[in-house]
Amino acid sequence: MAKKVIAGCLAMVILGGLAYYSSYLYSSRQLQAENARFMQEQSVRQKELLSPDMFLEDTPELEDQETELTKRQEVSSDPDSVQTESKEYGYYLVEESGYVNIYLQDKTTIFEYTDIAMDTLPEELQTEIRWGKGLPGERELYDFLENYSS
Numbered sequence: 001m002a003k004k005v006i007a008g009c010l011a012m013v014i015l016g017g018l019a020y021y022s023s024y025l026y027s028s029r030q031l032q033a034e035n036a037r038f039m040q041e042q043s044v045r046q047k048e049l050l051s052p053d054m055f056l057e058d059t060p061e062l063e064d065q066e067t068e069l070t071k072r073q074e075v076s077s078d079p080d081s082v083q084t085e086s087k088e089y090g091y092y093l094v095e096e097s098g099y100v101n102i103y104l105q106d107k108t109t110i111f112e113y114t115d116i117a118m119d120t121l122p123e124e125l126q127t128e129i130r131w132g133k134g135l136p137g138e139r140e141l142y143d144f145l146e147n148y149s150s
Helices: 002-049 052-056 060-073 123-131 138-148
Strands: 091-096 099-104 110-117 133-135
Touching: 091 123, 091 138, 110 138, 123 133, 133 138
Parallel strands: none
Antiparallel strands: 091 099, 091 133, 099 110
16 A cells, blocks of 8 residues: 555656656747747847838937937046946837837846836937837836836
8 A cells, every 4th residue: 555655756846847847848848939939029029129211210209319329428527427338238118019118128038018108208318219228227217117108
């Protein structure tokens, strides 16, 4: 009788391990498919951003955005407010399909999909997010989410 109980327990352990391993394989395949889909969307988006038509028109709106970005990159003489180009961010806000999504520091791992529509954000913030707005830490991320989530 004891041998049957031990054999039953062993069979349950083996079946449980197989179930766990198959779910692991399934989730990693989903992750690979999601990453491939994301990379394809990014390449399409880059092609759209670098289309020749974009360079033919010089609109005042684009010049204003360039001026604003240049102002932000200027370095202040106050040593406490100096920021360098190499500042690393923990999170990045990126526009995808008209909504804001949050990526981790590596810019490939999705942290969270949001329901924040781009057209509800201020124009300046929309421009920053289209370029990939970096946030240094969780506090800034949750402040953003608190301010702009419905």
